[in-house]
Amino acid sequence: MAEELLKVSNLHAGIDGKEILRGVNLTIRPGEVHAIMGPNGSGKSTLSGVLAGDPRFTVTEGSASFHGVDLLSLSPEDRSHEGLFLSFQYPVEIPGVTMVNFMRAAVNAKRKYLGEEPMSAADFLKMMRQKRAVVELDNKLASRSVNEGFSGGEKKRNEIFQMAVLEPRLSILDETDSGLDIDALRIVAGGVNKLRSDRNATIVITHYQRLLDYIKPDVVHILYKGRIVHTGGPELALELEERGYDWIKQEADKL
Amino acid sequence: MNAAEAFGQYLALVQANAGILDREPDLLANIREQATEDAADLIETYKADKDVPAECRTTSLYAPDYGINLSHIDMTADIAASFHCGVPNLNCYLAVVVNDVVHFTDTLGRLPEGLEIYSLRDVPAKYSEESSDLISRGFPVGSLLLTDGIYIRVAEGCRVDKPIQIVNIFKSDTPLLTPRRIIVDAKPESAVRILICDHSQSPAMQHLSSEAVNVAVGRGARVEIYDIEESSQATHRHRQLYAQQAGNSELVVNSTYLHGGVTANEYNVEVDGDGAFTDLSGLAVLSGKQIVSNKVVLRHKGRHCTSRQLFKTAVFDKAHGAFGGRVIVDQNACDTDAAQTNRNILVSPDARMDASPQLEIYCDEVKASHGATTGQLDEQALFYMQSRGIPRDDARRMLTQAFMADVIDHIGYEVLRQRLHVLVEKRLNGDSASCSACASACRTNNNEI
Secondary structure (H helix, E strand, O other), X not given: OOOOOEEEEEEEEEEOOEEEEEEEEEEEOOOOEEEEEOOOOOOHHHHHHHHHOOOOOEEEEEEEEEOOEEHHHOOHHHHHHOOEEEEOOOOOOEEEEEHHHHHHHHHHHHHHHOOOOOOOHHHHHHHHHHHHHXXXXXXXXXXXXXXXXXXXXXXXXXXXXXXXXXXXXEEEEEOOOOOOOHHHHHHHHHHHHHHOXXXXXXXXXXXXXXXXXXXXXXXXXXXXXXXXXXXXXXXHHHHHHHHOOHHHHHHXXXX | OOHHHHHHXXXXXXXXXXXXXXXXXXXXXXXXXXXXXXXXXXXXXXXXXXXXXHHHOHHHHOOOOOXXXXXXXOOOHHHHHHOOOXXXXXXXXXXXXXXXXXXXXXXXXXXOXXXXXXXXXXXXXXXXXXXXXXXXXXXXXXXXXXXXXXXXXXXXXXXXXXXXXXXXXEOOOOOEXXXXXXXXXXXXXXXXXXXXXXXXXXXXXOEEEEEEEEXXXXXXXXXXXXXXXXXXXXXXXXXXXXXXXXXOOEEEEEEEEEEOOEEEEEEEEEEOOOOOEEEEEEEEEEOOOOEEEEEEEEEEOOOOOXXXXXXXEEEOOOOEXXXXXXXXXXXXXXXXXXXXEEXXXXXXXXXXXXXXXXXXXXXXXXXXXXXXXXXXXXXXHHHHHHHOOOOHXXXXXHHHHHXXXXXXXXXXXXXXXXXXHHHHHHHHOOOOOOHHHXXXXXXXXXXXX
């Protein structure tokens, strides 16, 4: 069996003293796509936020090992440098910071972390051009402020574009399908699939089966009340689509 | 220290040196005579300005026993001669003021018709009489000690082809108070653009720059005054801008604070004529223990006038910023459209900002708005940037720069606008903490900095 890329053990975390994650266990290996599904309020976005280092959340117990590195001890920027990427459910608008400056700062910070020289302007622009093509992102967005005035679809495509630039080892897509029409969904999912390899892995957090028609998961987990209560293959997502979450809730609440 | 001690020491100094001062040109002697009375009144009637930080009050600024160059001794001509500005493509008429001594460079040798520039020591009598009110205006202690200054006259219809740059340089082995004055008399339908830069070549030496910039904007004229302060922690500055605007005139003022110690900027604008436009803006990046106060008093007297104010401050460390904006719309100033915006961010928990916007409206038919906000950098934006690998400090700098961008972007003087973006970025990166690293460095041959 391949090495473990991410191993989350007994993870407890919360916000403002309220516990949301109550002992999450999750193991992900290179090349795998894991879907995490669950009803509203089950802790899906908390899990992605905690793994990415969102300071709003406090970890109270447990661990997360990322290719052998203690993930939870790293700053958000170092988690990124180590190869973690979070595609935000609600990408943040940053007025006054252009996409070009934003990406150049990100790329060069990672190169600095890895002990490499900053990228030349020509190489950088060439790379931006190539990566934009992955999600058919319009050139004109590059000179605009980060996410400012972007449509819902453009914001999500912009997330995947950043993912393409940063070439993460583990990508967490938090509700990437929310707010997308079917064409945008196809482009975004197509972008994710193009970036898949047997060396990286993806966590797809979603409410609906729909996205999983485009990004085929190897494993499906159901998160409920801060725990993974059910794990299965792709067929689990289809079953959820058909039967809803109630049977999962009943099953879990019995325990 | 009370007013009698702070201001009285300079009054006594002038009285003790009456012999030297008797030989001064009439214009300066007249200013001093008037200022002597005003200073005595000031001591009697002084009331601390509650709106500004204690350090920025005149009793604090003028309290130290600074030396004064009353004999107008000029030992610094070589500094002026060797100055060249680091702002690229800045083709301008350049005057250099070393401490309080004015030097005109070769660029002022051939001025276009209609533009005249003089030292206050040799303004022709016909002009000094015509502009006497404008020339004599200023904080009494500054007027009392004044031995030089710059007088700019732009004749009716003259649109000056190049900017006029005035570079204030401080260099001294002893603590010094430098009275400085710039007079701009822009006649009807004229246009002129002025850039004032403050630097220090003795960054550890205590210095107070007491500067009055007095501007008359004639009917239909347009005057732009820009200033960049990039001095040192030991530099204190009391800058008073006074402007009066005639009908259909335009006044643009922008002030950028990059480095200094304690700075008190005052902007007094009286809009007398109808249909005038006033645009006041400023930005300040404060760190360490720097203190900057921007205080605006804008009075609308004419009708159908428009005024815009945009002031922004980013406060790091234990620095302290203040903004006081007072807009007065007189009874007859109908159809005034006045907007004032003040936005500040506190980047550290110990940073401090005082904001007091005030509107006084005595006329019913006006449009007036004011807004002041003081907040912190957007935590969600910081996390978003960090999650992309941008270190938190870099993310803070980028957000701070973005916060300032609109103040710079609305500057119509393109060369300066581009330069300011670079200067602010360098400032936030900590690259220009001293004069020697400053992008607009005044280079000298044996600079010990």
